[in-house]
Amino acid sequence: MAGAAFLLGMAVTAAFALTSLALYHHNESHLLRLRARQVGSVLTAAVPAIQTTLASAAALADATGGDAEKFRAFMAPYAGPGRQFASASLWPVKASKPAPTVVVGAAPVLASLPRQARALFARARHSRLLNTTGILGSARPSVGFAFSTPGGEHRFAVYAENPLPKDRRSALAGNSAFSDLNYALFLGRSRNPKNLLVTSLHRFPIEGRQASTVVPFGASAFTLVVTPRGPLGGTFFADLPWIIVIVGALISLAAAAMTDRLARRRQHAEQLTGVLDRVAAENHQLYTEQRGIAQTLQHALLPDALPEIDGLRVGARYLPAASGIDVGGDWYDVVAIDDRRALLVLGDVSGHGLHAATTMALLRHATLAYAAEERHPAAVLTKLSDFVNSGSHDYFATMLCALIDADARRVTIASAGHMAPLLIEGDDSRYLDLDANVPIGVERVLDYEETTVSVAPGSTLVAFTDGLVERRGEVLDAGLARLRSAATGKQLTRDDLLATLTRDVATDDHQDDTAIVVIQWQA
Amino acid sequence: MAGVDEDEVAQIVVDTSFDAAGTPIVSVSGELDSSNAASLEAAVAPLAAAHAARLVFDLSALRFMDSAGIAVLLGVAAKVQTVQLREPSDAVRRVIELTGLTGVLPIES
Numbered sequence: 001m002a003g004a005a006f007l008l009g010m011a012v013t014a015a016f017a018l019t020s021l022a023l024y025h026h027n028e029s030h031l032l033r034l035r036a037r038q039v040g041s042v043l044t045a046a047v048p049a050i051q052t053t054l055a056s057a058a059a060l061a062d063a064t065g066g067d068a069e070k071f072r073a074f075m076a077p078y079a080g081p082g083r084q085f086a087s088a089s090l091w092p093v094k095a096s097k098p099a100p101t102v103v104v105g106a107a108p109v110l111a112s113l114p115r116q117a118r119a120l121f122a123r124a125r126h127s128r129l130l131n132t133t134g135i136l137g138s139a140r141p142s143v144g145f146a147f148s149t150p151g152g153e154h155r156f157a158v159y160a161e162n163p164l165p166k167d168r169r170s171a172l173a174g175n176s177a178f179s180d181l182n183y184a185l186f187l188g189r190s191r192n193p194k195n196l197l198v199t200s201l202h203r204f205p206i207e208g209r210q211a212s213t214v215v216p217f218g219a220s221a222f223t224l225v226v227t228p229r230g231p232l233g234g235t236f237f238a239d240l241p242w243i244i245v246i247v248g249a250l251i252s253l254a255a256a257a258m259t260d261r262l263a264r265r266r267q268h269a270e271q272l273t274g275v276l277d278r279v280a281a282e283n284h285q286l287y288t289e290q291r292g293i294a295q296t297l298q299h300a301l302l303p304d305a306l307p308e309i310d311g312l313r314v315g316a317r318y319l320p321a322a323s324g325i326d327v328g329g330d331w332y333d334v335v336a337i338d339d340r341r342a343l344l345v346l347g348d349v350s351g352h353g354l355h356a357a358t359t360m361a362l363l364r365h366a367t368l369a370y371a372a373e374e375r376h377p378a379a380v381l382t383k384l385s386d387f388v389n390s391g392s393h394d395y396f397a398t399m400l401c402a403l404i405d406a407d408a409r410r411v412t413i414a415s416a417g418h419m420a421p422l423l424i425e426g427d428d429s430r431y432l433d434l435d436a437n438v439p440i441g442v443e444r445v446l447d448y449e450e451t452t453v454s455v456a457p458g459s460t461l462v463a464f465t466d467g468l469v470e471r472r473g474e475v476l477d478a479g480l481a482r483l484r485s486a487a488t489g490k491q492l493t494r495d496d497l498l499a500t501l502t503r504d505v506a507t508d509d510h511q512d513d514t515a516i517v518v519i520q521w522q523a
Numbered sequence: 524m525a526g527v528d529e530d531e532v533a534q535i536v537v538d539t540s541f542d543a544a545g546t547p548i549v550s551v552s553g554e555l556d557s558s559n560a561a562s563l564e565a566a567v568a569p570l571a572a573a574h575a576a577r578l579v580f581d582l583s584a585l586r587f588m589d590s591a592g593i594a595v596l597l598g599v600a601a602k603v604q605t606v607q608l609r610e611p612s613d614a615v616r617r618v619i620e621l622t623g624l625t626g627v628l629p630i631e632s
Binding site: 396416435 | 587
């Protein structure tokens with residue numbers, strides 16, 4: 001990902017840089033052509049200054065018949081060392097052997113080149129413009145300008161000459177308007193190296209970006225070639241492609257780094273999600289295991305089997321809370337006293353967890369011990385209360401203790417703060433009316449009371465813990481009514497009744513453990 | 524995960540004030556069960572130790588109470604001479620009644 005982001009960034013950068021570079025080159029070439037034309041204009045502008053001087057001198061010579069003194073006087077300000085021309089001379093144009101009659105300043109080199117002089121003055125005679133000649137093969141290379149007043153009666157030509165710089169090389173002054181250029185100036189309309197007049201360049205042929213222009217110069221012409229010494233549009237534009245490349249590369253690197261970071265974060269997030277999923281799965285497994293352990297313990301504390309007693313059908317269910325890992329404190333026992341009677345014990349220790357479970361185990365075994373010596377449920381509870389309140393503790397337990405007589409169809413029952421069981425007789429049912437004595441563990445009770453109830457054949461007693469009827473947001477009586485309604489009028493067998501109660505009354509989200517014991521007398 | 528989500532903690536708010544006679548009035552609102560009974564126990568333990576004569580639980584805003592809540596009230600009742608319940612809701616009152624505790628945890632008249 002990071003690599004892709006970097007490559008994409010670099011591709012965009014390259015596109016921008018190349019575009020910028022192309023624009024830069026286009027711009028520089030355009031600027032250079034403009035500069036060449038400007039230089040040409042400056043050169044052309046020099047023509048009148050030369051031509052006017054020479055033309056004036058020619059007119060004077062014609063008017064004075066080539067008067068040497070007058071010519072000398074006129075040209076003295078223009079010719080000589082440090083002046084406009086190094087040399088100025090007056091030449092009779094019709095002489096068979098051209099030679100100057102008057103010379104101001106240095107001796108003209110042209111004087112030693114009669115053929116070139118004759119050709120020059122021949123051109124001058126037929127031209128109304130300044131003529132230029134280059135004396136380039138000479139030991140003293142020079143450039144010369146000639147002007148002759150047109151017309152057959154004029155006999156003189158004025159010639160001015162300037163030496164070319166050593167090696168034809170002359171840099172433009174640093175403060176010149178053209179200091180940003182190198183140049184080469186050729187005489188004529190081509191850039192023939194033999195006609196090179198002056199240049200700032202050291203090497204030929206001229207390489208790189210260049211612009212050339214032909215500059216009219218009187219009757220003659222110069223060819224000017226310029227090359228940039230640096231970027232004409234300013235260094236910023238020259239540097240722009242590089243700036244783009246560098247900035248682009250940095251941006252690409254940043255993008256790559258960011259992409260890398262995002263990718264790492266995503267990877268990290270995915271890893272984290274994986275870890276969380278794993279932890280959740282482990283938690284779930286742990287929860288399931290602990291819940292399993294809790295239920296195993298719970299069942300271990302409950303009776304393995306219920307007694308078989310003639311005339312009675314006994315059934316029980318233990319429903320762990322829909323969720324949670326705590327062991328509940330609910331328990332039940334049905335023990336046979338003899339072949340006709342059974343003792344039912346059902347209890348609920350407050351709270352959950354191992355503490356409640358161990359308390360439950362303690363109470364269960366204590367109860368069974370007392371039941372072995374006492375036949376009266378109230379006496380069992382009283383002894384238990386005495387036993388429990390002999391030490392300090394922080395729990396309490398509600399309990400039912402009932403003696404079930406199969407033959408006599410009778411139940412003797414005592415409650416320690418526990419909800420009374422439901423008695424179903426035919427299509428009718430009722431909760432037994434019991435004295436709700438205080439739970440075990442609250443205070444020592446010396447006189448738990450018991451109630452004896454006779455039941456019709458086929459009656460059913462349903463004892464339960466509060467998980468079966470207790471719901472948030474309603475009074476307990478509503479749950480009791482619901483239980484009664486579910487259990488009544490259907491002549492349910494023991495097993496069907498347990499199934500119905502389990503299904504209808506114990507909701508899927510019941511939050512408390514629930515124990516149910518059903519005792520059914522034979523019809 | 525199911526077990527974690529469903530293992531919700533019921534909310535109670537415990538607020539203690541004192542009447543003119545200096546009797547602490549512990550107002551318990553919300554739903555009191557095994558998930559939060561310990562917090563009520565911690566809140567009332569110093570009161571039970573310091574004001575041994577009488578303590579009132581104002582249960583007018585308590586919507587639900589299970590055996591764990593009863594255990595806390597009983598624990599206070601064991602230390603304080605007189606514990607009374609003020610204006611318990613029907614749901615709470617019936618739990619007290621059905622558990623046979625109206626004598627130990629009397630409702631204020």
